[in-house]
Amino acid sequence: MRILFINNDGAGFADHIEIESNMPVAKFFAQKLPHGRPEDYLIRVNRQPVSRDQILREGDRVTITPRKIEGAIVS
Amino acid sequence: MSTHRNTRIPRITSRVCENLQRRSRFFGRPDSLPQLLDLIPEIQCAAARYRMSQNRGWSAAQEHSRREVLQSATRFEQAASRLVVDLRTQPPKVPSYRDVYDDILEINAEFGNVRFDRDANALCVQTEPITLDHIELGRFEMQLHLGAIAANDESTWLRVVALDPNPCAVDELIVHPHVNDERVCLGDAAGPLQTAARQGRFADVFQIAAAVLRTYNTGSPYCALDIWHGRTCEDCGAVSHDDNSYFCEHCEQHFCDECYSGCVVCNESSCASCLASCEMCDERVCCGCLQSCSHCGESACALCLEEELCPSCLEEVNEEEIEDDEEEIQDHSINQQIGSPRERIHVPSPRNTPTATETLSSVV
Numbered sequence: 001m002r003i004l005f006i007n008n009d010g011a012g013f014a015d016h017i018e019i020e021s022n023m024p025v026a027k028f029f030a031q032k033l034p035h036g037r038p039e040d041y042l043i044r045v046n047r048q049p050v051s052r053d054q055i056l057r058e059g060d061r062v063t064i065t066p067r068k069i070e071g072a073i074v075s
Numbered sequence: 076m077s078t079h080r081n082t083r084i085p086r087i088t089s090r091v092c093e094n095l096q097r098r099s100r101f102f103g104r105p106d107s108l109p110q111l112l113d114l115i116p117e118i119q120c121a122a123a124r125y126r127m128s129q130n131r132g133w134s135a136a137q138e139h140s141r142r143e144v145l146q147s148a149t150r151f152e153q154a155a156s157r158l159v160v161d162l163r164t165q166p167p168k169v170p171s172y173r174d175v176y177d178d179i180l181e182i183n184a185e186f187g188n189v190r191f192d193r194d195a196n197a198l199c200v201q202t203e204p205i206t207l208d209h210i211e212l213g214r215f216e217m218q219l220h221l222g223a224i225a226a227n228d229e230s231t232w233l234r235v236v237a238l239d240p241n242p243c244a245v246d247e248l249i250v251h252p253h254v255n256d257e258r259v260c261l262g263d264a265a266g267p268l269q270t271a272a273r274q275g276r277f278a279d280v281f282q283i284a285a286a287v288l289r290t291y292n293t294g295s296p297y298c299a300l301d302i303w304h305g306r307t308c309e310d311c312g313a314v315s316h317d318d319n320s321y322f323c324e325h326c327e328q329h330f331c332d333e334c335y336s337g338c339v340v341c342n343e344s345s346c347a348s349c350l351a352s353c354e355m356c357d358e359r360v361c362c363g364c365l366q367s368c369s370h371c372g373e374s375a376c377a378l379c380l381e382e383e384l385c386p387s388c389l390e391e392v393n394e395e396e397i398e399d400d401e402e403e404i405q406d407h408s409i410n411q412q413i414g415s416p417r418e419r420i421h422v423p424s425p426r427n428t429p430t431a432t433e434t435l436s437s438v439v
Contacts (some may be wrong), residue, residue, distance in 0.1 A: 012267025072263070
C-alpha cells in the first residue's frame with residue numbers, strides 16, 4: 001500500500017512510501033519514529049487530527065510534526 | 076460567515092498561486108543563458124581580428140588578437156558551465172491550486188486567522204498568546220514572504236512580528252527568546268521548515284514555526300527568560316534579575332551586585348563609581364565619610380584618621396613631639412648635672428618607650 005509520508009522531524013522530507021495494508025496510525029508512528037512519543041507530535045492523516053487506532057488507507061497523506069522544536073542562534 | 080470564508084480562502088489561494096507561478100518562471104529562466112549569448116558577438120569580433128592579422132602576417136597584432144580570443148573563449152567557457160549547472164538544477168515542483176487551497180484551509184482551521192498581505196507579498200498567520208516560563212510574550216504574527224522564497228533568500232523567508240510586544244529589558248527588538256528584529260533563530264527547525272517552504276507545504280511551515288515559538292531552548296536564547304525583566308548594569312553591562320539589581324540613589328542608575336557596594340565607615344550602599352577610594356587603606360568610602368588630613372590634606376576615611384591626622388602625619392607629629400621632649404630633658408639634665416651628678420632621672424626613649432630609664436651620665 002502506498003501513502004504520502006511528510007516527516008517534519010529532523011531534516012524534514014516528504015515522499016511516497018510503501019507500507020503494509022491496514023496499518024494503524026500508532027504502529028506507523030512507532031515504525032517511523034521509534035524513539036518518539038506520540039503525544040509530542042502533531043499527527044495528521046489527510047490534514048485531519050486522528051486517533052492512534054485509525055487504519056491507514058491507500059493514498060493517505062500522513063504528516064508528523066513535532067509540537068515543540070528548539071530554536072537556537074546560529075553560531 | 077461561511078460565505079465570507081468561502082470567498083476569502085480562494086482569494087488567498089489565488090494570490091499564493093500567482094507567486095508560486097512567478098517562482099517557477101524564475102527557476103525556469105536562469106540568468107546564465109543571456110550572459111552566455113551576450114558573449115557570442117564578442118568572441119566573433121576577436122576571432123575576425125585574429126584571422127585578419129594571420130592573413131596579413133602582422134605578427135604583433137596576431138599575438139594581441141590571439142590573447143583577445145583566449146580571454147573571450149575563457150569567459151564563454153565559464154558562462155557555459157554556469158548554464159549547465161543551472162539547467163541541471165531541478166526547479167521545485169509547483170503545488171497545484173488544490174494543494175494550496177487545502178493548505179490554506181488547514182492553516183485557517185488550526186490558527187483561525189490566515190490572511191494575505193499584498194504589500195509585503197506575505198502569507199500571514201497569528202499564533203495564540205504564548206507564555207513561556209510564566210512570562211507572557213503575547214501573540215505573534217508569522218509572515219511567510221513568498222517573494223523571498225521566489226528569490227531563494229532564506230534569511231528573509233519568515234518574519235515574526237509581536238502583536239502584543241513584551242520585549243526583554245536588554246533589547247526592545249528581542250520580543251521572544253528566539254526572535255530578534257523579527258527574525259527567528261530556527262535551530263532544529265531550519266531544515267524541515269526550508270524543505271516545507273520550497274515544496275509549498277505552507278501549513279507545515281506555520282506549524283513548524285509555531286512549534287519553535289511555543290518552545291524555550293535554555294541553551295541558546297537571544298535573552299534568557301530568567302533575566303527577561305532584568306536590568307542592565309550601567310557599569311559592566313551585565314543583565315541581572317530584578318532581585319539582584321540595585322539602584323544607586325546618588326547617580327540614579329541600576330547596577331549588578333558585583334558593581335554595587337557599601338561605604339566601609341557608615342555602610343551606606345552605593346555604586347562603585349559614586350564611592351571614593353580612601354588613599355590610606357584603599358577601601359571604598361562614601362563622600363560623607365571621606366575627610367582630609369589636617370596636616371597634609373590627603374583624603375582618607377574616618378577610620379584611618381586619628382585626631383584629624385592620617386597615619387603618616389600622626390607618626391610624624393609624634394616623632395616631633397618626642398624630639399621636643401628629648402631636647403627639653405637634655406636642657407633640664409644639664410642644669411641638674413651642675414647640682415647632682417649621680418642623680419637618676421626618667422627619660423622617654425626616642426622610640427616612644429616612656430618607661431626607659433637611663434642614668435644621667437649615659438644620657439650625657
